[in-house]
Amino acid sequence: MRILLLSDTHSEHTEKWALGLANNGIEVGLFSFNKSSYPWYNHKNIHVLFEPTEQIDADGNFTKVSYLAYVFRLKRKIKSFKPDILHAHYATSYGLVGALSGFHPFVISAWGTDVMKFPEKNTIAKSILQFNFRKADLICATSYTIEQFISQVIAKPVSVIPFGIDIEDFTPKKTRSLFSETDFVIGSIKPLESLYNIDILIKAFARLLPKYPILKLIIIGAGHAEKQLHELSERLEVADRTIFTGRIPFSEISTYYNMLHVLVNISQYESFGVSVVEAMACEKPVIVTNVGGLKEIVNSDAVGLKVEVGDVDQTAAAIEKLLTDKKLYNEIAVNARQHVAKKYNWENNLQQMITEYNKLIKK
Numbered sequence: 001m002r003i004l005l006l007s008d009t010h011s012e013h014t015e016k017w018a019l020g021l022a023n024n025g026i027e028v029g030l031f032s033f034n035k036s037s038y039p040w041y042n043h044k045n046i047h048v049l050f051e052p053t054e055q056i057d058a059d060g061n062f063t064k065v066s067y068l069a070y071v072f073r074l075k076r077k078i079k080s081f082k083p084d085i086l087h088a089h090y091a092t093s094y095g096l097v098g099a100l101s102g103f104h105p106f107v108i109s110a111w112g113t114d115v116m117k118f119p120e121k122n123t124i125a126k127s128i129l130q131f132n133f134r135k136a137d138l139i140c141a142t143s144y145t146i147e148q149f150i151s152q153v154i155a156k157p158v159s160v161i162p163f164g165i166d167i168e169d170f171t172p173k174k175t176r177s178l179f180s181e182t183d184f185v186i187g188s189i190k191p192l193e194s195l196y197n198i199d200i201l202i203k204a205f206a207r208l209l210p211k212y213p214i215l216k217l218i219i220i221g222a223g224h225a226e227k228q229l230h231e232l233s234e235r236l237e238v239a240d241r242t243i244f245t246g247r248i249p250f251s252e253i254s255t256y257y258n259m260l261h262v263l264v265n266i267s268q269y270e271s272f273g274v275s276v277v278e279a280m281a282c283e284k285p286v287i288v289t290n291v292g293g294l295k296e297i298v299n300s301d302a303v304g305l306k307v308e309v310g311d312v313d314q315t316a317a318a319i320e321k322l323l324t325d326k327k328l329y330n331e332i333a334v335n336a337r338q339h340v341a342k343k344y345n346w347e348n349n350l351q352q353m354i355t356e357y358n359k360l361i362k363k
Contacts, residue, residue, distance in 0.1 A: 183214055260279065287322075
């Protein structure tokens with residue numbers, strides 16, 4: 001089987017899908033509008049068909065002319081790679097170029113903002129998304145939350161395939177930590193963007209620190225808000241108790257989860273929440289906002305705690321609850337991993353996708 005992935009090689013999600021397929025003996029072609037920050041695709045079954053020489057600008061803007069240029073370039077790569085299936089990961093940009101290529105079978109996977117926010121821009125944006133979906137032979141979504149948003153754009157069947165995790169890699173394990181054994185570490189693994197409310201986490205941390213000096217905070221990721229978040233931690237006098245790691249390779253993420261005691265993901269909205277599932281698999285209790293894909297994953301208080309968006313008081317109270325109630329902490333930790341193993345096992349999700357590919361090829 002030969003699958004051409006139209007997807008951002010700078011994204012850990014692309015890395016995971018491509019390597020997962022390649023490790024199952026599938027020949028994978030990569031066509032990206034962006035450049036990876038490290039050569040994760042050195043695999044005998046992965047072929048980089050196109051990747052720019054530099055990463056895209058901060059806003060990731062493209063002109064109509066650049067999209068047309070990508071279409072012509074993609075058609076040439078399709079001709080040489082000869083894929084069985086063209087699969088666009090992201091329904092707008094990559095979905096549009098894939099739709100305009102005219103190749104079939106054509107699959108679109110929606111990731112989140114592409115269907116949750118893009119159609120709200122204007123009627124033209126919604127029309128573009130409808131056009132892309134009409135051209136697709138299969139539409140996939142990583143959560144039922146995303147499926148609901150797709151249904152507001154077009155009436156077509158959607159295959160919900162969660163973006164699961166490798167429960168053998170993401171598992172409780174001893175690791176060399178940046179912290180001492182007496183520290184209680186809370187953390188975030190998200191891009192440093194305003195959407196993810198990491199400032200709320202820092203404020204909650206600052207509120208609890210005088211009462212609980214064993215607390216430490218680790219913020220993993222990079223983004224536009226990095227400078228402001230550093231300044232906030234300085235202003236609240238918690239900088240000496242906070243570690244900013246920057247972006248880390250996907251291969252190291254499970255190690256960092258095992259340095260944490262609690263993962264906090266308090267986004268304004270979220271289509272799924274991969275970091276939440278990964279942390280839960282490592283038997284780490286999570287605190288999430290009661291929105292979208294996050295409340296879909298943390299579907300009961302037995303597997304995690306939920307707070308309202310932007311609420312510093314609730315976030316601080318949830319952290320304090322897990323810090324002070326060891327019995328509750330341990331119960332949630334064990335339940336969380338069992339929940340993930342049942343619903344979000346990456347190997348099962350990967351086989352779901354391969355099954356869908358085989359159905360398309362046989363048509």
